[in-house]
Amino acid sequence: MCLFQSVMNYLPKEVLEHVFDFLTSHHDRNAVSLVCESWYGVERFSREKVFIGNCYAVNPERLIDRFPRLRSLTLKGKPHFADFNLVPDGWGGHVYPWIEAMAKSGINLEELRLKRMVVSDESLELLAKSFPNFKSLVLVSCEGFTTDGLAAIASNCRLLRELDLQENEVDDRKGQWLSCFPESCTSLVSLNFACLKGEVNVAALERLVARCPNLRSLRLNHTVPVEVLQKILVRAPQLSDLGTGTFTHDPDSETYVKLKNAMKNCRSIRSLSGFLDVNGRCLPAIYPICTSLTSLNLSYAPGIFSNELIKLICHCKKIERLWILDTIGDKGLGVVANTCKELQELRVFPSDLYGVGNTAVTEEGLVAISAGCPKLNSILYFCQQMTNAALITVAKNCPNFIRFRLCTLNPIVPDAATNQPLDEGFGAIVQSCKRLTRLSVSGLLTDQLFLYIGMYAEQLEMLSIAFAGDSDKGMLYVLNGCKKLKKLEIRDSPFGNMALLSDMGKYETMRSLWMSSCEVTLGACKTLAEKMPRLNVEIINENEAGEDKASCDDRHRVEKMYLYRTLAGPRTDAPDFVWTL
Amino acid sequence: MPADLNLRLGLPGSDQTDVDAAKSNKRASPEKAEDTASNGVPAAKSADDHETAPAPKAQIVGWPPVKSYRKSTAAAVKKAEAESGMYVKVSMDGAPYLRKIDIKLYNGYSHLLTALEDMFKLSIEREGYKGSEYAPAYEDKDGDLMLVGDVPWEMFMSSCKRLRIMRGADARGLGCAQ
Numbered sequence: 001m002c003l004f005q006s007v008m009n010y011l012p013k014e015v016l017e018h019v020f021d022f023l024t025s026h027h028d029r030n031a032v033s034l035v036c037e038s039w040y041g042v043e044r045f046s047r048e049k050v051f052i053g054n055c056y057a058v059n060p061e062r063l064i065d066r067f068p069r070l071r072s073l074t075l076k077g078k079p080h081f082a083d084f085n086l087v088p089d090g091w092g093g094h095v096y097p098w099i100e101a102m103a104k105s106g107i108n109l110e111e112l113r114l115k116r117m118v119v120s121d122e123s124l125e126l127l128a129k130s131f132p133n134f135k136s137l138v139l140v141s142c143e144g145f146t147t148d149g150l151a152a153i154a155s156n157c158r159l160l161r162e163l164d165l166q167e168n169e170v171d172d173r174k175g176q177w178l179s180c181f182p183e184s185c186t187s188l189v190s191l192n193f194a195c196l197k198g199e200v201n202v203a204a205l206e207r208l209v210a211r212c213p214n215l216r217s218l219r220l221n222h223t224v225p226v227e228v229l230q231k232i233l234v235r236a237p238q239l240s241d242l243g244t245g246t247f248t249h250d251p252d253s254e255t256y257v258k259l260k261n262a263m264k265n266c267r268s269i270r271s272l273s274g275f276l277d278v279n280g281r282c283l284p285a286i287y288p289i290c291t292s293l294t295s296l297n298l299s300y301a302p303g304i305f306s307n308e309l310i311k312l313i314c315h316c317k318k319i320e321r322l323w324i325l326d327t328i329g330d331k332g333l334g335v336v337a338n339t340c341k342e343l344q345e346l347r348v349f350p351s352d353l354y355g356v357g358n359t360a361v362t363e364e365g366l367v368a369i370s371a372g373c374p375k376l377n378s379i380l381y382f383c384q385q386m387t388n389a390a391l392i393t394v395a396k397n398c399p400n401f402i403r404f405r406l407c408t409l410n411p412i413v414p415d416a417a418t419n420q421p422l423d424e425g426f427g428a429i430v431q432s433c434k435r436l437t438r439l440s441v442s443g444l445l446t447d448q449l450f451l452y453i454g455m456y457a458e459q460l461e462m463l464s465i466a467f468a469g470d471s472d473k474g475m476l477y478v479l480n481g482c483k484k485l486k487k488l489e490i491r492d493s494p495f496g497n498m499a500l501l502s503d504m505g506k507y508e509t510m511r512s513l514w515m516s517s518c519e520v521t522l523g524a525c526k527t528l529a530e531k532m533p534r535l536n537v538e539i540i541n542e543n544e545a546g547e548d549k550a551s552c553d554d555r556h557r558v559e560k561m562y563l564y565r566t567l568a569g570p571r572t573d574a575p576d577f578v579w580t581l
Numbered sequence: 582m583p584a585d586l587n588l589r590l591g592l593p594g595s596d597q598t599d600v601d602a603a604k605s606n607k608r609a610s611p612e613k614a615e616d617t618a619s620n621g622v623p624a625a626k627s628a629d630d631h632e633t634a635p636a637p638k639a640q641i642v643g644w645p646p647v648k649s650y651r652k653s654t655a656a657a658v659k660k661a662e663a664e665s666g667m668y669v670k671v672s673m674d675g676a677p678y679l680r681k682i683d684i685k686l687y688n689g690y691s692h693l694l695t696a697l698e699d700m701f702k703l704s705i706e707r708e709g710y711k712g713s714e715y716a717p718a719y720e721d722k723d724g725d726l727m728l729v730g731d732v733p734w735e736m737f738m739s740s741c742k743r744l745r746i747m748r749g750a751d752a753r754g755l756g757c758a759q
Contacts, residue, residue, distance in 0.1 A: 084643030141650065167650040195650070197657075276658065280722070300654060305722065350645055353652055382645055409645055440646075466644070491643070 016042045026051045048072060053486075053511050055093060055117065056536065059568040060101035071110045072136075073098070077117035079514050079562055080464075081489055083141065086516060086560070088542050090575045096123040097573075103130035111136040118142070124149030128156035135187075136162035146171040147198065154180035162190040164217075172198030179204040188212040192219035194243045194274060199223040210235045219243025222276040227255050233262035241295075242266070244274035251281045264288045273297035273323075280308035290315035294342075297323040299349045306360070310335045320344045320375075325351040326361045326382060333365030337372025345378040350409065363390035363416070370397035378403040385416035386443055391425025395432035404429055405440035411467040411492075414444040421445055427452035430460075437484075440464035450474035454481025462487040475499035479506050489514040497524035504532050512564035523554030525561055529581035536570055537563040539579045667738060673701050673715070673746040684741060689734050701746065715748045 020043055023029050033043040049072040052058060064070065077093025095117045102109055109131040119142045127134065134157045139145075147170065153163065154177055178193075178200045188208070193200070202224060209215060209232050216239060220229065224245030233239070249255055263269075269289045278301045293316050298304060304312075306329050313332065316322075319340045326348050328336070336343065346369060348361055363386045370376065370393065377400045386408055406426075415422055422443040430436060430453050437459050441449065445468035453460070454477035461484055469475065475495035478488065480503065487510065496519030507513060507528075522539070529537040540560035570580040667684040680700055687693040694705050694717060705715050717729040720743040729737070729744075 081643065083648045084646045085649055086643050141648065167648065169650060169653075276654070277661070281724075300651075300658075302655065302658060307723075349651070350647065351655075353645070353647060353655060382647075407645055411641070411644055464646075466646070 013038075013042050017046045020046055045069060049111075050074070052076070054564050054566075055095075055098070056568060056571050057511070057564060057566045060098045062567065063098075064101060064105045064107060068105075068107070070102070070107050072113075073102075073109065073111070074113040074115075075117060076115045079489065079512060080116075080487070081491065081514055081516070082116055086491070088540065088577060091540070091578060092571065092573055092575070093117045094123075094573060095119050096126070099123050099127050099130070107131075108133055110134055111138075113138040113140075114142055115140040116142065118144040119149070120144050121146055121149035121152070125152040128152045133159060135159050136164075138162065138164040138166070139168050140166045141168065143169040147173045147175050147177040147196065150193075151175060151177035151180040154178065154185075155182070158182075158185065159187055160185065161187050161214075163188075164190055164192045165195050166192065168195050170196055172196055174198045176201055176204070178208065181208050183211070186211050187214065189214050190217035190241075191215070192217065192243065194219040194221050196221045197223075202228045206231055206235065213238075215239065217241035217271075219273060220245035222246050222274075225249075226259060226282075230255060230259040230262050233259075233266055237262075237265045238268055239266055240268045241271040242269050242274075243272075246277040247275045247282055247301075248277050248279040249282055251279075251284075256282065256285060260285045260288070267292070269293070271295035271321075273300075275301035275304070278303045280304045283308055283312050287312075287315050292318060294318055295321040297321075299323040299325055299347065301325070302327065302351050306332055313339055316340060318342050323347040323349070325349050327351045328365075329360040330362055330365035330368070333361065334368045334372075337368040340373060342375060343369070343373040344375050345403075346373075346376065347380040348382055349380075350382040360384075363387050366390060367393050367397075370394040374398075375400075377401055380405045380407075382407045382409065384409055385413060386422060386425065387415045387417045388420065388422055388425035388428075389415075389417065391422065392428040395425075395428035399432045399434070401429065401433040401436055403438040404433065404436060405438070405464070406442060407440065408443045411442050412444045421448070423449040423452065427456075430456040435459055438462045441468060442466060446470050447474040447477070450477040454478050457482055459484055461485060463489070465490045465493055467492045469493045469495060472496055472499035472502075476502055479503055485509075486511045488512075490516070490518060492517040494519055496520055500524050501528060504528055507532065507535055507563060508565050510565065512562065514560075514562050515558075516560040518557075520558050520561060521554060522552055522556050522558050525558055526554065526581050528563070534565055534567070535563050536566050537561065537581045538574070539581065540577060541579060542577050667741075669719075669741055669743050671697065671700070671744040671746065673703075674748050676701070682744070684738050690730050690737075694729075697744070697746065703746075705746070715746045718745045718747050719743060720745065 016039065020029070020032060023032060026049070029043060029047060033040045044066050046069065047067045048069055050063065050067055050070055051074045052063070053076050055075045055077050075095065075098065078087055078091060081087060082091070093116060095114055103126060110133050112127065119139060124145055127137070137153060150163075153160065181204070185208070200221070200223065205224070206228065209218065215236055218232070218236065218239055218241070220243055222245055226245075226247060226249045229244055263285055266289060270293060272286065272289065272293055272295070275298055280303065283304070290312065296316060296319055298309070302325060304327070306327055309324065309328050310332050313335050317339055320342050322336065322340065322343060322345070324347070328348070333348075336346075348365070361381070361383050363383065366381055366383070367390045376398050379401065383406070386406065414420060415425070423446055426441050426445070426449050430439065436457055439453070439457065439460060439462070441464070447470045450469060450473075453463070460482045463478065463482070463485065472495055474493070475490070476499050478485070479499070495515065500515070500520050501524055525537050525539060529535065538561065539558055540562065574580055668681050669684060670679045670681055672679045682696065682700070684693070687696060697717065698705050703715055705717055718726050719729055719737075719741045721727050721740045722742055726745070732740070
């Protein structure tokens with residue numbers, strides 16, 4: 001043993017702890033805990049932040065047992081495809097047992113971040129009353145709570161700094177939850193209630209803003225009128241992140257002038273969103289802050305026409321993150337390419353979800369962006385059509401993609417120019433982008449693409465596949481080739497038992513696998529579940545909830561299967577239609 | 582039987598019927614779109630021909646993959662716009678104050694003009710401006726002053742921001758395009 005190693009062994013625990021303090025990433029901390037027992041011990045007593053990517057992978061008791069000093073917990077519940085209505089209501093992902101367990105064990109919880117979980121009012125009330133130092137609640141894509149639960153948080157969390165509600169389905173009881181913040185609450189740093197549908201007490205809102213000098217981030221919902229926004233901006237010129245409420249008013253009015261002046265005074269705003277109800281002629285009011293904006297989200301503003309968008313973009317030279325609707329058009333994306341040289345992340349959402357209409361972006365817009373924005377590393381792009389040539393050009397222009405998600409509105413559309421599958425185009429992306437960690441593909445795709453993915457996508461952690469591939473080989477290429485794969489989600493693709501069962505051990509190295517409308521049969525799922533006790537293999541069967549499970553034929557194709565590694569065994573809260581094999 | 586036997590895959594509804602056979606396990610899209618698409622070329626740029634539209638998006642569950650929150654918010658905005666009425670100011674040259682009307686209440690130009698005549702107790706020129714009557718104009722979303730009646734009614738409804746009933750020298754040369 002060399003001198004260094006022996007010294008490390010005799011370092012007092014306090015020193016080790018101090019060293020570990022510098023390790024902030026979960027990945028590093030996890031690695032450190034595996035070195036030896038003594039390091040495991042020191043690490044576990046000093047860990048304050050824990051991230052659990054699948055709430056059913058481990059149970060709350062085990063978490064608390066290992067990390068008694070836990071202060072900040074991040075939990076994710078439902079599988080990603082739940083976002084697109086593929087997971088029936090009532091599947092699970094309840095946070096209550098976690099809060100209950102932590103409350104009972106005297107955990108000093110300060111932060112809770114949840115994604116795709118079911119959060120009841122009871123859980124919020126328990127949370128609010130059990131943790132006196134609670135500071136930060138972030139709920140993303142959650143459901144199950146009402147404004148009553150928010151009232152409990154507001155009333156009881158005396159040290160609350162952050163209440164951030166992103167894209168949740170909240171039952172608005174039209175109560176006075178905002179008024180429940182006591183006069184003594186002056187610690188708010190971040191308040192986001194943009195997803196709430198009901199009115200809030202604007203007088204209470206103004207008073208709250210006035211007494212919280214550290215407020216940096218405020219996102220209003222669509223019921224807050226412009227007059228109130230203007231007053232809030234006057235009281236809080238220190239804001240760095242603003243989400244407007246409604247943005248419709250007469251551009252000739254006094255309010256507009258006041259708003260413009262108030263905006264000019266907000267020199268710290270770097271991030272802007274909202275505009276749910278917007279009159280495009282009112283946009284010039286925000287031009288003064290556009291020059292320093294780094295993040296702009298106009299994806300909920302269908303009321304802004306292409307030419308108005310373009311005028312606005314021309315002012316936004318420092319934008320790094322841009323979320324817009326495809327109403328911007330290829331031409332508008334060309335303007336973005338010429339103006340936004342600092343752009344890192346672009347998301348272009350479809351504006352016409354129900355009509356037959358033609359969306360306004362094609363491969364041209366994407367190519368323009370790739371050519372004009374050298375720092376681009378993350379993209380979500382909904383488009384009408386795509387070509388291999390365009391994707392190959394994009395791959396050449398932007399080798400730095402970390403996330404690449406392309407969605408053609410027709411899921412199996414071929415190359416618009418050659419009618420060929422889009423294998424070569426996506427293949428170029430994975431070959432060129434060596435740091436790619438997340439990929440979603442669409443369009444006409446064969447097994448060839450998956451061969452490329454298996455060969456080149458060495459850093460890939462998450463892959464989403466829909467209506468693609470020809471045979472089991474496709475899925476096998478991916479499972480064999482992508483060593484860092486954590487999440488694989490597949491729908492409507494011809495992958496079956498052979499692919500599923502070829503390397504069962506692989507699934508213990510991954511967080512989860514979702515397969516729906518594929519060729520996998522019940523028998524194969526049973527085999528997998530039997531051989532791999534540390535996986536939960538769930539069959540989600542909405543139609544046959546009442547049927548006797550024993551009579552189900554093993555040769556039947558399984559409509560929806562979700563499997564994940566777990567230390568907690570089969571879950572106890574599964575509803576009728578979920579069958580854990 | 583199609584002339585070429587290759588399983589060349591094109592857009593649903595194109596000539597190769599063996600597309601469906603090869604991809605029989607694929608859900609919804611190919612089968613249902615057969616009726617609407619009539620050629621193999623995606624119709625991104627040709628807005629007029631309904632036949633060449635892409636596969637109906639609403640028929641595949643969860644496609645396009647847009648968060649349900651985003652979908653419901655977009656639907657709510659659309660609904661709000663539909664329910665809120667389209668109130669625009671109406672000014673008449675020489676009148677001391679303006680009026681407001683909900684364009685949504687009218688089913689066409691004729692209906693609208695009749696209502697305006699009624700509201701302002703005047704007669705609006707429909708055939709050609711003769712100098713003594715009024716001509717109806719509107720301000721569109723670009724801020725330009727336009728003659729009422731040139732564009733289809735639905736387009737007018739979505740682009741009209743303000744109405745102005747003109748008379749006198751300003752209106753010379755105008756006539757309603759009814």
